Amino acid sequence: MTRDRTDVRTGIVGLGNIGQYHAERLLDLGVELVGGMDVADDARRSFARRYGVDVYDDHDELYDDVDAVIVTTPNRFHEEYAVDAFDRDLHVLLEKPLAHDLESAERIAAAAAASDATCMVGFNNRFSNAVRIVRNRIQRGDLGRVTHLEANYVRRRGVPGRGSWFTRRAIAGGGALIDLGVHAIDLALYLLEYPDVLEVAGVTRSEFGPRENYAYLEMWGEDAGPEGFDVDDSASAFVRCAGNRSISLEVAWATNRPSNHEFVVHGTEAAARFDLLENDLTIHAAGTGGSDHLEDTTVTTRQNDTHSDEQRAFFDAIVAGRDVGESVEHALAVQRIIDAIYRSSDAERTVSLTDE
CATH class of the missing domain: 3.30.360.10 (Dihydrodipicolinate Reductase; domain 2)
Structure with missing residues (x-):
């Protein structure tokens, strides 16, 4: 059973500016950053050099080695990475918005509801x-x-x-x-x-x-x-x-x-x-x-x-084995x-x- 945030092996999907922004805060919280995934060579090289972790051009390899993922890709690709994570019961912190359109958002919400994983949508304000x-x-x-x-x-x-x-x-x-x-x-x-x-x-x-x-x-x-x-x-x-x-x-x-x-x-x-x-x-x-x-x-x-406070709430919910409220339902309403x-x-x- 997970005892604290340091036990939650975490990966980041999407290694641009916002992905690195999240990575810095993961390290401040003491969460183990296992690796990252991005389709862009430059983004992978930069992330690996900065954080000293494994990087991948396919999320399947990353997902084999983590308990949770933070998805920071462009909106259109949220569905692919979030739904695959939910199918594996991986915990997901998904940057806003839920998706690029309503139909994709509804599919993400359905996958989250069917999963045992914790999901938080990035309404940091x-x-x-x-x-x-x-x-x-x-x-x-x-x-x-x-x-x-x-x-x-x-x-x-x-x-x-x-x-x-x-x-x-x-x-x-x-x-x-x-x-x-x-x-x-x-x-x-x-x-x-x-x-x-x-x-x-x-x-x-x-x-x-x-x-x-x-x-x-x-x-x-x-x-x-x-x-x-x-x-x-x-x-x-x-x-x-x-x-x-x-x-x-x-x-x-x-x-x-x-x-x-x-x-x-x-x-x-x-x-x-x-x-x-x-x-x-x-x-x-x-x-x-x-x-x-x-x-x-x-x-x-x-x-x-x-x-940082958003991440803390996400990982504390994982450790406690509870949800984070109606995060996905609210994101779908938005x-x-x-x-x-x-x-x-x-x-x-x-x-x-x-x-x-």
Whole structure:
């Protein structure tokens, strides 16, 4: 029986930047990094040189030697590696989103449900200290009934390298909506305690990535120009949930406005406003004691490494022999909303999810 995290032999599938990011945190946690797999020679050589472990161009060999895997491949390939792991009852930490499209996500969810393995989807922002405090305030009733979430994840100029897999629909499944929106939607639903979603109205746009004269100061990866870009670079949506609760969503890789990572949690007794990246948190309320007044309380907490805390929760669940909650079910609900936003934009109408 596994006694602690150091006994969980772990491999990484997808050895690019995010794979190495996870590898560093595995080592910090004391988890045994057994090896890695990638189809790219350069990625394998770099990973082997940096971490001194075996690397493979086929995941079968890696899976023969591990108890758990972290899958960080481009979205389109999540299904292949996750489903094969579940078939072997290997534990899986799967980077967000669940998949590149809804059908693939449903197959992953079915395989996870049929497996005895633990599965966590990489919604690392849930582990932010600011989010933890807000969730605690909600659960103890300080905010009253939470009725609405404003969710913003907006960059002024932040299109990933045009021509990378991020900007190609066939591999990523979408652009800013599926890259950034997946985090914003999950966090909003998480703080609402994942109510049933009734309908979605959304618009996706591609206004900056296709430009020959796209003005930017820096870009992740090489810039292949507009021919390497066929996805959305922003999206706006409204999500109506059961009990007249709602979410307004604004996400973008590029806009002509300052960046905005603000979330506002509207409650009947108070509201909470926090910055997703900066950890700033303010509680807004009003009262009549002594005299009518408004209260704005700044809450100070430390900035934490959300990926490290996410990994810790994943491996602690494996060691304890318990699941990590409804991680896969929640990820599938997020994928359904993303799919509905794309369909709503294409059809120029609201999409109902109650008949699906």
